[in-house]
Amino acid sequence: MSFFLFFKRYQIKQTKIMSAKKVLLAQYDLHHVLFNNVIDEVSDEEANAIVKSPMNNFKWIAGHLLICQGHLAKIGGTDVSIPWADHFPAGPGVPKAADGEKSEYPTMSQIRNKWNELHPIIRQGLDNLPEEALNTTIEAKHPVYPFNDTLGGLWAFVSHHQALHIGQMSVLRRGLNKDAMKFS
Numbered sequence: 001m002s003f004f005l006f007f008k009r010y011q012i013k014q015t016k017i018m019s020a021k022k023v024l025l026a027q028y029d030l031h032h033v034l035f036n037n038v039i040d041e042v043s044d045e046e047a048n049a050i051v052k053s054p055m056n057n058f059k060w061i062a063g064h065l066l067i068c069q070g071h072l073a074k075i076g077g078t079d080v081s082i083p084w085a086d087h088f089p090a091g092p093g094v095p096k097a098a099d100g101e102k103s104e105y106p107t108m109s110q111i112r113n114k115w116n117e118l119h120p121i122i123r124q125g126l127d128n129l130p131e132e133a134l135n136t137t138i139e140a141k142h143p144v145y146p147f148n149d150t151l152g153g154l155w156a157f158v159s160h161h162q163a164l165h166i167g168q169m170s171v172l173r174r175g176l177n178k179d180a181m182k183f184s
Contacts, residue, residue, distance in 0.1 A: 025127060031166060036112065037182045039058075044108050057172075062108065069115065075155050135152060
């Protein structure tokens with residue numbers, strides 16, 4: 001069913017206004033579901049494969065998304081510990097432990113388990129964030145200019161970043177001869 005036919009089936013009976021925070025929380029919850037769906041049934045061997053150089057492999061993107069959960073935790077004022085933070089910064093490469101020694105990437109199960117462990121903690125922090133805090137001006141370097149320099153704008157960017165990478169993994173998933181990612 002096409003995107004437009006899907007929405008054509010619904011009649012608008014009453015206008016509801018969702019706050020910006022509720023919209024961002026809805027996206028956060030959606031990304032939680034989609035992340036779990038996109039990594040479903042992808043083995044470590046498949047996740048480590050590079051479909052085409054110089055593309056990131058599936059595991060690197062999954063780990064990078066896990067690390068980005070830390071940004072959302074900070075926005076919500078929660079303190080979380082995410083192992084492997086130095087493994088997935090801004091590009092692929094040989095993972096290094098904190099002491100500089102080579103170390104192994106985590107398994108897909110470890111990434112999934114940490115993602116699911118952190119989800120309710122980060123969500124609670126984001127949910128407890130006062131709506132008016134979203135309008136707070138922040139000073140942060142940002143890869144996109146011009147950019148809305150508010151806390152809400154940063155949250156929206158991180159949310160878009162998650163959607164972008166989940167989409168990349170959905171394409172890689174097909175490149176690994178897996179079924180398409182499910183939305184439910």
